[in-house]
């Protein structure tokens with residue numbers, strides 16, 4: 164099968180969050196079993212070229228359009244492992260992609276509409292005939308409508324369009340004029356069954372358009388699939404999601420074993436084998452290696468070198484992630500005589516100010532570190548060196564940090580929402596067999612929920628080593644690779660209902 168992803172992020176060369184990991188992991192898993200996979204994304208200013216080989220111009224002087232203007236684009240091709248990628252470089256005077264960050268600009272909608280138009284123009288002009296066009300979130304959600312109403316009539320061959328919703332919160336709203344600039348007459352799309360925003364009849368909603376037009380819609384966990392069909396979790400699109408439910412599937416993300424494996428992880432001070440834990444000696448080796456990574460972190464950050472539990476949180480610092488509860492986790496950990504390292508990025512100014520203030524208050528505390536940055540290496544070390552990872556999200560479509568934590572034997576403590584429900588099972592309250600329980604959960608996103616879970620976790624870590632060992636074994640022994648999810652996506656690509664849905668039918 165020939166699969167083309169059009170997307171705004173791709174790990175490890177242009178990553179903001181989980182979307183980047185998912186596209187990379189899924190593409191690799193499909194390429195591994197013999198499918199032809201290509202990925203098109205913008206040539207951002209901060210692409211990390213060190214991961215790419217065979218970088219060359221594939222197509223020069225490709226014209227793309229915005230309003231009455233046309234602009235020249237250069238399409239670069241390169242190899243990222245076995246996957247072919249295409250980077251769009253534009254001569255647009257707005258320097259749409261040649262910027263410091265991937266998102267966060269007032270003209271984001273214009274930038275990504277232009278990107279989608281150019282990506283489709285490229286597929287069309289270079290006579291590529293993918294079987295599958297796979298789109299991701301609002302930045303590329305216009306593609307199914309643009310393909311169906313513009314490029315299919317122009318003669319582009321038939322293909323299946325799949326939209327994956329990684330996060331329903333961001334929907335890409337814009338004025339009809341902005342859509343018309345892309346060459347689609349906006350009046351034709353301002354209707355309830357097309358792109359009209361449910362709350363503003365004169366606003367175009369790109370994500371809604373993607374949901375309406377795509378042949379299949381997926382999201383990143385079974386629980387999030389249910390949540391987005393409710394008024395509480397639907398971000399205003401719950402009715403649209405319910406209407407689309409027959410083509411909607413929730414497929415739980417995996418993690419890339421080439422990136423997230425403590426046996427081979429080059430970022431670690433001490434690596435450790437987690438797949439074979441048949442004796443106590445095997446387990447002790449893991450514990451010693453984790454301890455070495457912890458020591459390194461403590462020394463690096465000038466923390467006190469204690470045996471106290473080390474708690475971490477690795478996150479974008481946005482409202483969704485429960486920032487007030489993250490702070491509470493930090494303060495409660497200190498009260499319980501633990502240590503805490505927060506690695507936080509992408510904070511909007513008002514949240515960043517709060518954490519800078521907390522950083523200032525804790526400046527001389529040798530048990531807490533607040534590191535406000537995006538830092539891939541540090542993230543890997545924290546997954547390896549910590550005992551607990553906290554994810555007190557208000558909502559969480561899938562969440563990868565708890566899965567990576569599990570893989571590294573770092574026990575997740577999570578609020579029960581979205582994909583966290585599907586991956587973390589409380590040691591005390593889960594109804595699953597004890598061998599499958601792997602963490603701590605709480606239901607309500609409030610201070611008492613955090614205390615209830617964190618107090619238990621730190622108490623067990625300090626006083627019940629055998630139970631903790633059991634938790635770690637359970638966590639590390641599960642299979643988190645992409646193979647299962649990749650198969651489910653193939654079913655969707657082929658037009659069949661998802662495996663899970665088929666079981667329910």
Ligand code: ADP
Nearest residue numbers: 180181478479506507508537538542562563564
């Ligand atoms: P989201 O996509 O909402 O940001 P996920 O849990 O799905 O959340 O994915 C987060 C990904 O980004 C993980 O791979 C995590 O390790 C990484 N990450 C998040 N914040 C940081 C950070 N500050 N530094 C390094 N990596 C980060």
